[in-house]
Amino acid sequence: MPSKIADVAELEELMTRPTTALKADLAAAPGDIMVLGAGGKMGPTLARMAKRAAPDRRVMAVARFSDPDVRASLESHGVETISCDLLDRAAVARLPDAPNVIYMAGRKFGATGSEPFTWAMNALAPAIVAERFADARIVAFSTGCVYPFTTPDSGGPTEETPVGPPSGEYAWSCLARERVFEHYSQSLGTAGILIRLNYAIDMRYGVLHDVGALVFAGETVDLTMGHANVIWQGDANSQVLRALRHVTAPISALNVTGPETVSIRWLAGEFAKRFGTEAKLAGVEAETGWLNNAAKAAGLFGVPAVDLETMIDWQADWIARGGESLGKPTGFQVRDGKF
Numbered sequence: 001m002p003s004k005i006a007d008v009a010e011l012e013e014l015m016t017r018p019t020t021a022l023k024a025d026l027a028a029a030p031g032d033i034m035v036l037g038a039g040g041k042m043g044p045t046l047a048r049m050a051k052r053a054a055p056d057r058r059v060m061a062v063a064r065f066s067d068p069d070v071r072a073s074l075e076s077h078g079v080e081t082i083s084c085d086l087l088d089r090a091a092v093a094r095l096p097d098a099p100n101v102i103y104m105a106g107r108k109f110g111a112t113g114s115e116p117f118t119w120a121m122n123a124l125a126p127a128i129v130a131e132r133f134a135d136a137r138i139v140a141f142s143t144g145c146v147y148p149f150t151t152p153d154s155g156g157p158t159e160e161t162p163v164g165p166p167s168g169e170y171a172w173s174c175l176a177r178e179r180v181f182e183h184y185s186q187s188l189g190t191a192g193i194l195i196r197l198n199y200a201i202d203m204r205y206g207v208l209h210d211v212g213a214l215v216f217a218g219e220t221v222d223l224t225m226g227h228a229n230v231i232w233q234g235d236a237n238s239q240v241l242r243a244l245r246h247v248t249a250p251i252s253a254l255n256v257t258g259p260e261t262v263s264i265r266w267l268a269g270e271f272a273k274r275f276g277t278e279a280k281l282a283g284v285e286a287e288t289g290w291l292n293n294a295a296k297a298a299g300l301f302g303v304p305a306v307d308l309e310t311m312i313d314w315q316a317d318w319i320a321r322g323g324e325s326l327g328k329p330t331g332f333q334v335r336d337g338k339f
Contacts, residue, residue, distance in 0.1 A: 001310060004317040008324055011203055015045045015234040016077075018053035021301070022238050026050075029137060029244035032058040034098035036086060036129060037105025037141075039063030039070055041326065042200055046102065046237040047079045053241065062086075062095065063105075086125040092132050100244050101133050103140035106177065108170055108331075112338040115169050122173035123180055130184035137247045138192035139240055140181050144229070144255065145171040145337070146196060149288035152227045152261050156291035159196075159253045168337010178253070185251035192251035193243045198229040198292040199257065200236040201311050203318040205326045208311055211264060212319045215271040215279045222333045226264050226285025229257035229292045232306035239301050246300060255294045260308055267312070274316035286335065 005011050026033075033054070035047045038061035047061040055078070062082045065071040071081045084091045086105050107121040126140070147157040149166050163178075165171030178194050185192055199207045207228050214221050239256050246254075268279035331339050 001306065003313070005203060005314050008204075012045060012048070015202065015237065016048040016052055017234065018049055019238060019305070022049075022053045022242055025242040025245040026054050029100055031099035032060065032096070033100045033102065034060045034062060034095070035102045035104060036062045037103065038074070039065050039067065040104060041202065041205060041328070042233060042237065043104050044070055044074055045233060046104070046240060047074060048077050049234070049237045050241055051078050060096065060098065086129060087120060089128050092128050095132065098133070099136050101129070101136045101138045102240060103129060103138055106141065106174070108339050112169075118170060119173045119176065123176035126177045126180040127184070130181055130188070130190065134184065134188040134190050136190070137244050138181065138190060138251070139243045139247065140177070140192060140194050141240070142178050142194045142196045142253070143171070143174050144196050144198040144257070144292035145290055146175045146178060147290065147292070150291050151288050152263075152291065154291070156229065156261060156293035157255075158293045159255055159296055165337065167335075168339070170339050171337050181251055185249060189249055190251065191247040191249040193247050194251060194253045195240055195243065196253055196255045196292065197236060197257065198255075198290070199231070199330060199332065200233040201230050201315075202233045203315060204324050205328050205330065206230065207262075207330055207332045208267070208315040209319070209325065210329050210332065211267050212271045212315050213325070215268055215277065216275055216319050218277070218280065220280045220282045221264065221268045223264055223281055223283040223285050225289050225333045225335055227261050227289050227291060228264065228332050229260070229294070230262060230308070230311070231256065231258040231304055232311055235304035235306055239297055242301055254297055255292050256297050257292045257294045258304055258308060259294065259298065261291060262308065270312050271316055274313070275320065289335075
């Protein structure tokens with residue numbers, strides 16, 4: 001691993017670099033790969049990683065592609081792009097067949113105030129896709145927000161923990177997405193996995209970016225949501241693609257995140273050390289939070305290749321040099337579920 005990440009080009013190369021294990025797992029899930037909802041924060045790098053891991057296979061990225069630069073970049077790396085609104089049944093029906101589907105579409109930010117569209121994207125679009133790709137292996141993104149709050153010393157919810165978000169229509173709509181995929185898996189026999197992801201880390205956004213940027217700017221870090229789980233986006237991309245080998249019928253859940261329960265107070269202090277400053281902190285850590293236990297994924301895939309200390313080092317250097325930011329805070333501090 002490099003000691004620092006020079007620029008966006010190196011960042012994206014690193015996040016799309018496939019491992020030997022990924023190549024082997026994809027070989028056990030043959031055929032074309034379609035990434036639905038590929039225009040978001042993770043989709044472009046996941047699609048590029050799939051193409052790098054299986055260069056002789058057709059990799060299709062499907063999205064509205066409101067940003068033409070994202071589409072052009074994907075095509076320049078050999079990924080086929082298809083413009084499609086996943087709420088349009090006729091358009092989804094016209095999509096090519098694919099035996100491997102990664103479902104990434106969803107709505108989080110802006111959910112409060114536009115709840116009907118949020119529910120449509122998080123519950124109706126999955127139904128349309130599940131009907132269309134009933135014969136495919138489907139790995140569908142979900143979130144750790146479907147779990148109840150738990151204490152940091154618990155290690156976080158496992159896949160056996162009963163789901164039930166504590167608050168917020170966003171989290172409940174995500175649970176609806178899961179239930180829709182479960183329904184179609186049970187009724188149509190579709191094999192799949194629901195990926196309950198907690199906080200992928202890209203130098204341009206993520207919990208580390210949020211906390212580090214606040215410390216660097218001398219702004220206050222809110223400690224109310226006192227702990228979080230994080231994973232390098234390249235590791236998350238790899239685990240999601242490798243999950244195609246492990247789909248089940250009926251569909252099952254898999255938590256994806258790093259092994260640590262990260263204290264936000266400690267994290268702010270680590271950035272302060274690297275910046276040679278002092279972290280400004282406010283609030284008191286709540287006894288519980290949205291956490292995630294990824295021991296099952298570690299058993300399948302091993303521990304993430306990029307550890308927490310390396311991510312912090314990279315992030316601090318990136319922020320100090322004025323590296324690019326997407327300007328999209330994670331909202332990790334939110335406890336009422338309103339994003």
